[in-house]
Amino acid sequence: MQEFTQQKRFMLVGLVPKGENYETTLHDMEELESLVKTYGGEVFAATIQKADYPHRATFIGSGKAQEVADVVAKEKIDIVVINDIVKSGQLYTLEKIFFRSNPKIKVWDRVDLILHIFLLHAHTKEANLQIELAHLRHIGPRAYGMGYILSRQGGGIGTVGIGETNTELMKRRFRDEIRQKLAQLEKLTSERIRQIEKRKSIGxxxxxxxxxxxxxxxxxxxxxxxxxxxxxxxxxxxxxxxxxxxxxxxxxxxxxxxxxxxxxxxxxxxxxxxxxxxxxxxxxxxxxxxxxxxxxxxxxxxxxxxxxxxxxxxxxxxxxxxxxxxxxxxxxxxxxxxxxxxxxxxxxxxxxxxxxxxxxxxxxxxxxxx
Ligand SMILES: Nc1nc2c(ncn2[C@@H]2O[C@H](COP(=O)(O)OP(=O)(O)OP(=O)(O)O)[C@@H](O)[C@H]2O)c(=O)[nH]1
Ligand SMILES: [Mg+2]
The missing domain is CATH 3.40.50.300 (P-loop containing nucleotide triphosphate hydrolases)
Structure with a gap:
């Protein structure tokens, strides 16, 4: 698995949503930092934004995005993590904004980070399949039409730029891949159910x-x-x-x-x-x-x-x-x-x-x- 070869430099971005207090967001950010450490990365910068509603295009707002872009350049950040569940399009827009600070920049949401950790820790076929499926579904729209495709090697999480590609073809591949993995997982699930039933029948x-x-x-x-x-x-x-x-x-x-x-x-x-x-x-x-x-x-x-x-x-x-x-x-x-x-x-x-x-x-x- 080619998850990481050297320690990555992270920046965390938190949003205090409407009705939530600052304190709670701070605790959430601490948890996010533990997640980064679990992944093997290190946090070099963090910022918290108060916003009643997430910004439609950039989630964190364009002013904040610019501020983060400056820090990305100054602190040589590899990965920015937004402590929330963020739409693919918004993550993509942020990547474009940070591109000038670091052409290799990655922008993840909380789910991306958790999925990357899962992938590092998965040891069984069942766990791997479940993670790959979850990842496919999560990254869904990002997997086609935006110059991204899932790495083929072992279905790992990783992205390879492919430039302009036939969107329809990619969508079909994406659906086929999901169907295939679901079928494999179903086999393992029925085996598990069989074992549970067996134990129950023994009493x-x-x-x-x-x-x-x-x-x-x-x-x-x-x-x-x-x-x-x-x-x-x-x-x-x-x-x-x-x-x-x-x-x-x-x-x-x-x-x-x-x-x-x-x-x-x-x-x-x-x-x-x-x-x-x-x-x-x-x-x-x-x-x-x-x-x-x-x-x-x-x-x-x-x-x-x-x-x-x-x-x-x-x-x-x-x-x-x-x-x-x-x-x-x-x-x-x-x-x-x-x-x-x-x-x-x-x-x-x-x-x-x-x-x-x-x-x-x-x-x-x-x-x-x-
Ligand atoms: N002091 C103390 N530490 C504990 C105790 N139980 C667990 N730990 C520590 O807590 C940490 C997590 O323990 P795990 O058993 O891996 O926790 P878990 O709930 O299985 O965690 P995940 O599988 O990662 O969700 C380890 O560092 C343990 O040594 C306890 O009774 N006292
Ligand atoms: Mg455990």
Missing amino acids: FLSAAIVGYTNAGKTMFFNRLTNKTNLVADVLFATLDSSVGKLYIPKKKIDIIVSDTIGFIKNLPPSLIDAFKSTLLESVNADLLLVVVDISDPEFADKIRVVEEILRELCPERKRVLYIFNKIDKAKVLDRTDLMKRYADFNPLFVSAKFGEGIDNLLEAIGEFIT
Whole structure:
């Protein structure tokens, strides 16, 4: 995969939309910086624009665009990321404006950045296919008519200028490629469904670990199942789903536990849709274990994001346990208050890292899983 050969220099651009406060945008920008680091890049400049509505042609407004162009030249920026979901045409216009500062400049939106990270971290065929599909759909209009085409090698993310090309031909290729990948993915999805059905028919109950990215889901999964899946202080370390067994003393049974891709703010529905195959394990589980990084000052906001995505994924409400993780790291931890605030979700307090609270958790799973 030719994702990056040398560290890229990034500039971030944020927009404070109507009704949102500056503080929230600042936190979002911090998260964007973590995403850039996860990708292996470094941030050399950032700017925030207050705008009630995104500008039609340039999203950030032409004055701001000019200002960014100057910084691109001065700081030798390779990639500008807009912290939002931005239309292809607007990204293209911005690229044209920044071209004079750096002819190789790339302008990405938040989704582009996430997709590039996904591509770096994908290890299974299913994950790769889902990402390629999501990318094709996201870049759709940019894939033809604007001098861009997807790199053919392994369907990777990458763009090669081709000048003037037959737009109709490209559109057809684009549609064929989507159809082909969908067919491949469908095969893998039915295999996954077959496995889930098989486990159900044997009588296995299942619990799915879900939550915001970097909450500690995989570390928690490893602790429960004695596995050694990759745990890392980056966003989206996990992109697949894996399953393991857990013995529940109270019921004297083994249950299936699954770990999967984490959630993040401002995911377009098409991206969630692309990962439906991977997320099947979670959707089909009898119990959801929502892992929350309680040492994160933004945890309440992240719980809201996770709840929103879960509502979309599983409209019929499942049994849920909130697992407040990283209690060893939390500076303030008012258990009584949290128990009250999240009483509907039977909060439990654990440290996946050091094992604290795991016995109580096994008790609770035994009680709630049916
Ligand atoms: N201090 C502390 N750190 C933890 C704990 N659990 C996880 N971590 C750390 O949190 C980081 C993320 O852990 P992961 O298990 O990879 O998190 P995840 O939710 O699977 O993340 P993604 O797969 O990237 O979405 C790692 O650096 C872990 O070492 C905990 O209980 N205490
Ligand atoms: Mg993980």
